[in-house]
Amino acid sequence: MKHTISVLVENHFGAFDRVATMFSGKGFNIRSISIGETEIVDISRMTIVTEGDDQIIDQVVKQLNRLIDTIKVVDLANTYHVERELALISLSLHKGSMEQIKNICDIFRGNVVDITNKSMMIEVTGPPDKIDAAVNVLAPFGIKEMARSGIVALKRGEQLKIQKKDNITT
């Protein structure tokens, strides 16, 4: 099963590398990884999408916690949370395709961010399945290049009671 894991790490030399080394060294899978600043100046947040059965995910969380540079590890799988991803998609333009692409872009609430005679770049933001859907629909037009940011995620302010188990560990 796919799990999104949010990790707060010390914002210093080598912290990212330690996390990446741990994943490769233990043979865990990384579907996507993103890292960026947080509201606290010396802490970064890594959002890692990984997959595995319960035992593997349990190990991933424990191994992340074991690293000295990690401050907090939260498996978001059993929490109410928001996930977003951004994709930049560059498409070839053919006769009459510009209008169609623009329409699809609007449906997905995307933006056109660059255009030439031969190509057009759009930006789509949303949950990863929305990005997948946009990519699927756009593929027939000829995707020249694509960059996806990987997922960023945050827990919602209020956690409802149906939450099965608290996977939050510090």
Add this chain to the structure above:
Amino acid sequence: MKKSENILGGAEIFFECLRREKVEHIFGYPGGAVLKIYEHLHDVNFLQHILVRHEQGAVHAAEGYAKASGKVGVVLVTSGPGATNTVTGIADAYMDSVPIVIFTGQVPSHLIGNDAFQEADIVGITRPITKHSFLVRDVNDLAATIRKAFYIASTGRPGPVLVDLPKDVIASKCEFIYPEDVEIRGYKPTYKGHVNQIKKVVEVIAAAKRPLLYVGGGVIMSGGSQELAFFARENKLPVAMTLQGLGAFPGTDSLSVGMLGMHGTYWANRAVDTCDVLVSLGARFDDRVTGKVETFAKNAYKIHVDIDPTCIDKNVVVDLPIVGDVKHIIAEIASEMPNPPDTEEWLSQINEWREECPLVYEDNDGRLRTEFVIEKIYEKTKGEAVIVTDVGQHQMWTAQFYRYNHPRSNLTSGGLGTMGFSLPAAIGASFAVKNRPIISISGDGGFQMNIQELITAAANKVPVKFIIINNSFLGMVRQWQELFHAEKYSFTDLSASNPDFVKVGEAFGIESYSTDNPKEVDSLLDKAFSVNDRPILLEFKVVKADMVFPMVPSGGSISEMIVKRLNPKRMI
């Protein structure tokens, strides 16, 4: 003190920090990037620097020192090759959770990344094999970093910590401020066990019919041997030990079933296979212990006490985990136990297994065998020695035949299985332990892997007894070749290419003797034990093709345990 008086150079800060960490011994080798440190070391008198002959030797010596004493072992080496030579030792310390701090020199900050002379990204290279590592980029961070390094290495589940010191940082000056307290927000080991979990453990053990304690090196590291002995004896619980756990509980106690696992005793493995409650204390369900995990202790309710949460449910999913310091948790369980479980029948069953298939060896053909030598060493030392083994057959025979009275007496490379460990580790241990004999036991293969450290032993007059069990083969590999690889003895026969070990020893200035006669073992050992102010070397030329039994084949179940050689005609 005026502020200006407290301005120190990096090298001075380095030694000031070591002094405050109560470091008394440091194993090292000088080189370009650490010259400034060695310049100051010349005038430092609170610690002894032991010059090794290869940096790997320094790390193993620090490991031996740490394992024997419980203190942090310290290594100091230069950049580049000096640093990369420590890698095997660091990996070894990581696998066996040995608290050591490795200081490596590094090229000046402005040259890092330039492929400078003797540059290696040692922090990057050792990232997966250290508990943590630091590159000190500013002399102002030096004292706090060293403080953290010792703290991280020695607390929680211990392990190696590497501190990389660029040459310019060591040459810079700053105000020396020593942080008395360490605060690392991402590192808070759990020591106290969960109260309800402990209550549950007590209930389960009290109701058990066939309980078994499965004890690992964690009990020794936490200093919990006394608590364990009390707990086991009060409740008549049999104790099986892992390779690293040997010494945690007296091997002569009737409750000890010896080592379990691949080369464990028949009765220990039968006990694991049959027990209804398995209590793992400071052990990690290593594959050499479990064999096939699906059938390991298949009928047992499994309890796992460990300070490292990642060890729990890693290899074997357990029924009841407790994260915390095993010493305290054993004490708490013991104090809460209502009545001891009735284990009389269970213990007599184990004794039947013990008699059914005891540890035996061929001893009536007049030829010398490893088991005989180990038994003789045991006889002479009565389990009081510090035994430092290498890796291979002799290591397993020692684990089977030497019965340790005390913790921190069995020093060996378990997790990584590093040939070449024993010789330097025994040297390191000799600086920590002064009142008990220190015996290094190696095979002829492993002895040659750090043979250069003989001069470290000779130069420092360490009273280590170097014992070479020479079967002229890489014996354990040969055993696998015979059993599982079609008897193709590919590159394991050293009989035509081994050196004359007596001459080697003498070349290093060490009194050396050799024999292949069982009748001479006594007198040679007596000679060795009469020498206490310098090293001595004994070579025992043993039978070439003996095999270690019992043996549970790799990944196999206890039911597949081989208890003796299947084809006796091969008993050469």
